[in-house]
Amino acid sequence: MDSPLPHLDRLFDYRVPDELAADARQGCRVKVRFAGKLTDGFLVELSDSTEHRGTLAALHKIVSPEPVLRPEVLRLARAVAERYAGTVTDVLRLAIPPRHARAEAHPVGDPVSPPDDPGCAAWYPYVDGPAFVEELAAGRSPRTVLAVLPRHEPERAVAEAVAATARSGRGAIICVPDARDVERWDAIVTEVLGQDRHVVLTAAQKPAARYRSFVRVARGEVSIVLGTRAAAYAPVRDLGLVAMWDDGDDLFAEPRAPYPHAREVLLTRAAQQGAGVLLASYARSVEAQSVVESRWCADLGGDQAARRREWPQLTVTDGTETGAAPVRLPRQVFTAIRGSGGHVLVQVPRRGYRSSLACQRCRTPARCRQCEGPLAQTSARAPVVCRWCGTQDPHWRCHECGSDRLRAPVVGQLRTAEEFAQAFTSHRVVTSGGSSVLDTVDPAPDERTLVLATPGAEPRVPGGYSLVVLLDTWLMLGRDEVRVVEEAHRRWFNALALAAHHGEAVAVGDPASLQALVRADPIGLAVRQLAERAETHLPPIGRLATIDAPADALAELAHRSWTPHTELLGPVPVDADRDRLILRAPRREGLALARLVKQASAERSAAKLPAWRVQVDPIDF
Missing domain, CATH: 3.40.50.300 (P-loop containing nucleotide triphosphate hydrolases)
Incomplete structure (x- = not known):
């Protein structure tokens, strides 16, 4: 039945009336009456007998005789629900799209013939x-x-x-x-x-x-x-x-x-x-x-x-110039772009214009007077505005030193595009990111294009880029996430893969942190990251279950019996109404831990208490 309640995550027996028997097929959509209400469901098995004691209620309606739930998909849904401490209904909601009667009206066609052999x-x-x-x-x-x-x-x-x-x-x-x-x-x-x-x-x-x-x-x-x-x-x-x-x-x-x-x-x-x-x-x-x-x-x-032959040769610079402080756009980047004879891709980690502002004199972050949110600027002539409440602050002054001058510690691809357009007048500057993502760039003949894109929004150009520049790599590695190293390198390798044959690449950052790119060795990086996960017992070596709920509900979980080697981490506050408890167990106990978490959810559901949010092996926490 289509019910999100964990304690109802099981099969129910109903009688098939004679008038519906012709259309009752395994996997078809039906409506049944449950607790006085009509509920959607799938007919998963037809049998001549039942273990139910008493009179069976009858199917109310066959919504469609089309068998949309195949047995192997149901078996998969049950395994996924068990793996992630969820319900089969929730999984089927992801697996089977909403019904469209006109699509079912099409006659059944013949299976398509196998394709010709395209070789390998x-x-x-x-x-x-x-x-x-x-x-x-x-x-x-x-x-x-x-x-x-x-x-x-x-x-x-x-x-x-x-x-x-x-x-x-x-x-x-x-x-x-x-x-x-x-x-x-x-x-x-x-x-x-x-x-x-x-x-x-x-x-x-x-x-x-x-x-x-x-x-x-x-x-x-x-x-x-x-x-x-x-x-x-x-x-x-x-x-x-x-x-x-x-x-x-x-x-x-x-x-x-x-x-x-x-x-x-x-x-x-x-x-x-x-x-x-x-x-x-x-x-x-x-x-x-x-x-x-x-x-x-x-x-x-x-x-x-x-791999070393195929990947572009990468040069890393830390942004310093003759012993001075690091700069965002070092001379090595400008020299590489000027010497490039083709199209150039510049990956900028932040989208927008000036997404973060601070005092020019004392470096104190600029905050909104109304809500203490961070101030930003969307273009050169746009007013300073709060990213949280949208309040404009054209007469901002630093509450620490009284200065009215602002600087941008973090610059997005739009502001970077302005800087590059002024420095490289021979290139056509194109931006891709945010709400304006380009799939491809088709330059005119003999035109050199300078593309500034955020990670994941890099467009393709015919023949590939002669130069790929990775800016502000420290910013991508500075996020407080478990997968930050893996995710940053994934986006960097995807950008480097857009380079042309014999193309070059320059990265601005710490050379020690970018050795996997220098050596063109994504496998070696994955080996090291997996070893670190093993030391901390994090997925995929271990299993994690996070439960977000009010503090009083989590207090009860601390006294429940879990698997023999389950560790309880927390709870820690998530927001004003919820705390988070993390359960960590060895991989071999993962399914048992998920079953115990689902059992606790079912008990809470049966008691008509508010549901909590359960995630098993989240990508970040």
Whole structure:
């Protein structure tokens, strides 16, 4: 039943009336009466007997005879709910899009024919790459983690692996972070597989189009799906391969309960259905490295010498000039840009104009007079405004020294663009970030473009960038997050991968902190980060469960019985109404801990107490 209450997370028996028997099919949508109200649900099993004692209530209505909940998806939903201490209903809400009757009215079509053999040319740069594709074509299910080399079209490599899987008579799922990636990948997958041999599933689609694609997959008309995180649940029949691009992207973490990560969903599904696995990225996530070190997946990272040849040569400067204090735009950056004969990408960690202000004389942060919020400026001629309450303060004065002069400790890409436009008049300056993200930049012939972009918003240019500049790397490493090193390097490697062949790169920051970029060694960084996680017993080595609730509710949890090696951290305040308690346990006790947390949630739900927020292995806490 469609109920978010944990204590109702189980199956219920109902009688199928004779007038509904013809349309009652496993996996169809129904309505039942529960506690005096009509409730939506799915019919998951038909039986001639029941263990219920007493008279069964009858099904109220068959909403649609279309079987949209396949048994393997239900089994996956149960495993995901158990892994993340959630309910099956919450998982199914993520897996099955809302119904659209017109899409179900389409007649059932014939399954599409397998694609032609496109070969495996995109896999030649990788040791054992062609062998991986051959195994898929032979009907086997190899599992691998691929460290992609720049300029080798990961989209084409994944598409060739999917084509090999399809030729063996099996289906495949490809997950990418966002809609921008889907558009680019869709074109390459269509080119490799041919027209109408796959469907796209994203939340950005119109409801009718999305549900039509879902129904085609559920009916078995199409067996290849490309999409964002929700595509991980697509009802693909005879699943042979699950592929994910850039699994470290935080967009794969579901923001709705029970907050599953699409990578864990795909790996769980591969284990349940015996499918192959392909995790591909320029960088290497700690979780991907963990499945390599556990030998559950093979490593197709290539040798270190090959990576050094393919990645652009990086020069690191700390911003100092002849022993003086560090500057934000050192001479080495200006010299590299002037000497560059092509397009230049400059990655700026902050978006906006001047997102942080301080007193020019005493360096005291500038605060709002009304709410003590931080002051900022959106353009050169815009007034100083509070980022919290929006109050303008054109006559600001420092409460410490009385100065009315402001400086910007942190500068966004818009202000940086102004500075670069004045310094490099021979370049056309383009910005990408915030609400204005560019997918591509198409310069005129003989035009040199200077692109300033925030991390993740870097557009592509034909032929790649002759120079990539990474500004303010200290700022990306200065955030107070568990995954700050991994996430910063992921975004830096993704930016460096946009460089042209024999392109160059310059980074402004601490050379000791950027050695993974200098050595072009994302795998070595992941190995070190995984070792640090092992020392602190953090995921993926350990399991964490965070519970946000009022202080009195958390006090009761401290006295409950957990797994033998569970540690309780906290509680600590989150906001005025909630505290946070963290439960940490070894990985081998992870499922048991999740079951105990869910049991506590069910007891609270049965007592009609306010629900608390539970997250298992959050990406940040």
